Amino acid sequence: MLELKNISFQVPDEKTRNTKEIGILKDVSLTLEDNQFVVITGPNGGGKSTLAKIIAGIEKPTSGQILFDGQDITDMSITDRAKLGISYAFQQPVRFKGVTVFDLLRLAAGKEISVAGACEYLSKVGLCAKDYIRREVNGSLSGGEIKRIEIATILARKTRVSVFDEPEAGIDLWSFQNLIQVFEEMHEQLHGSILIISHQERILNIADRIILIADGKLVKKGTKEEVLPELLGTANAAPSCDKAANRK
């Protein structure tokens, strides 16, 4: 079980020459139960990616505590969190020059896997495996391809907590349908928790719980029946222009 207790994240406000701070996350508490599928959604700039990075250990909260099975991991590095079983797929994945797709999948699996085994992960994310397995994970891959390869590495990793930041970004409609199935299968077969940041109603629809984050705060959490109607009802509301002022 992963618990976030009163997480806040502040950064210096450049507009005030760093004399003041901007609150990106404000006192966010949430629990990710074992085997639970949670989707975090909310308006752009609300703090969702920051929260995911805090879980992965990429950012450190200004205050608050993160517990994993009761162990305080707030000050733990990304590598140590990964060893504990927390994996994270970036909104914009990183490229690794000189490393092939096969190497990356083997590294992710943490053990020797066959080419056939690696190809299976690629097929799951809608890539024709033979076209990609020997390719380098460099700038020659398109945004959608690299995104799918990264999702395949998370599948290979089979960790206790898998965090995906907007997995749908850059993915075409056909592959998107596949992706939904991948997440459903992951949820059924993997004994771990899945946390997805998404704006897509179809991903929200397959979640056990939905969390709404806006303006750095946890605004609502509950089942899709509890959260979706209100969310869809407010989706057309005009965006606020005084967001920056509200953050203070």
Ligand SMILES: Nc1ncnc2c1ncn2[C@@H]1O[C@H](COP(=O)(O)OP(=O)(O)OP(=O)(O)O)[C@@H](O)[C@H]1O
């Ligand atoms: N290190 C930082 N310094 C300054 N501002 C930051 C920093 N990190 C995040 N922000 C700001 O905090 C806000 C929240 O960013 P974040 O990426 O977490 O939002 P998000 O909810 O994931 O948005 P989106 O839906 O657009 O991906 C944004 O306005 C962003 O510009």
